[in-house]
Amino acid sequence: MADTPRNAKNPESTRNTGDTDVSRTRKGDRPYDIVLFGATGFAGELTARYLAEHAPDDCRWALAGRNTEKLKQLRERLAHLRPGLGKLPLLTADATDPASLRAIAAEARVVATTVGPYIRYGTPLVAACAEEGTDYLDLSGEPEFADLMYLRHHDRARETGARLVHACGFDSVPHDLGARFTVEQLPEGVPLRVDGYVRTNARFSEGTFASTLTAFSRFDRMTRTARERRRAEPRPEGRAVHTPLDRDRRVPEVDAWAVPLPTIDPQIIGRSAAALERYGPDFRYRHYAAVKRFPVVAGGLAAVGVAFALAQHPTTRRLLSSRLAPGEGPDEARRARSWFRVRFVGEGGGRRVVTEVSGGDPGYDETAKILAEATLCLAHDDLPATSGQVTPAAAMGGPLTERLTRAGLGFRVLREGATG
16 A cells, blocks of 8 residues: 655645655655556546556555546545555646646656647656656657657656656557567567558547547648657667558458558557667568458548548537547447457568467557556566666566566467578
8 A cells, every 4th residue: 555645744635845856866765656647537547447456565556636536436446446445545636737747756656647638738747757757658649749758858857767658558569569579589680570460349449539630630740740859869870770651452461451550659669679679680660450351441541531631620620529538438348349469470580470469458448457567567577777768668578568468468479480
C-alpha cells in the first residue's frame, strides 16, 4: 500500500509546495512508485483495475485526476477487488494546470497517463516529468505529439534522467516488441528486412478515433514537425534504418491483401532500430494491415479519404467526434470477442523467419494490460540505462516481453529456415 506523502496534510489531494529541486532527489526517495493519471476515464479505469489485481504488495501507487469524487468512487470499486486498496492515495491534478502536474511528477518515480488526445492535453505532463526526472508513459499514437515532445523535452529529460516513453498501448508495443523479437531470431551484423501485418476483429477505440481526427485536421503541422525532428535528431553512425511506405499487394505468408498503414508504429520501430545495434547495419521495416478481401481494402481506403476530408472543417470534425466520444467504450462481452494478431516476416543473412504476436481486445483490455505492465516494468525491473525520449523496445525490451508473455500475450516463432 502506498504511503501518504510526507508534505501532504490531506491524503485525498496532494501538492508539493516546497522549493526543493526534486529532480536532484533519488527516485527511490519519492512517496510513490507509480501514479496513474486520468484514472477515472474508460481506459484509465481498466488500467487501474489491472494494477489492482497485479501490482505487487510492496508497490506504492496512487490514482490521479481532476475530480476527487470520481476518484473516490473508483477507489471503492477497486477495494472490492483487493480490500487493502480502500486507502489507496488519491491525487488531484488537472491536465490544464501545470503546477498540479509538476506536483504529482515530483512525488512519483513513474507517471502513466491515459488523458488524450495528447497533442491537446498531454504537453504539460511531459514537461513536468522531464523537469522532475520522472519516468513517463502514455497511450499516444499521435506522431506529431511524439515529435513535438522530442523537440521540446528530450534534451532536458536526458539531463534529469527521465525516460519519456510514448505509445505504450496497442500502439505500439506489440509491433515494437514483435519486430525486436523477430530480429532476435535472425543473424547478427547483417542487413535485415522485416514486414509486419496487422489483423484484428476489434472496432476502433474512441481515443484512437479522436486522435486520428486530430491528426487529420493538423496534417500540415504534423508534416512540418516531423521534418523539424528529422533535422534535429542524430542518425545512427555507420548504420541505416528505413521505414518506407509500400503499395497494396497480395501476400501469401498471411493469405491476405497487405495495405500500408501510415501509423506511428513503423516510426517507433525505426527509432528502436536506430537505438539498438542488434537491428544490424541496414534495417528496413514496412507496416501493413492484413485484409482478406479486396473490396474491404477499397472500402477502407475510401472511408479514410472521406474522414480526412471531413476532418479539415471544424463543423464536420465536431460531428464525427460526437459519434465516438473518448472516455467511452464497448461492454465487456464485446471486448471478450475481440482479438488481434500481428505477423512478422523477417529475412537476413540467408535466414527467414515468420513470427506472430497475438492477444485479445487490442483497443481496451490489452492496451490497459500493456500500459500497466510497462509501468510496473519501468518502476520495478532491472532495465538498460536510458533517458530522454525512448521507445518501448529500447527502454524495456526483453523484460517487458517477458512480462507480457506471462500476462497472456503470445510471442511465437511460426516458421524459420534458409532463404531461397
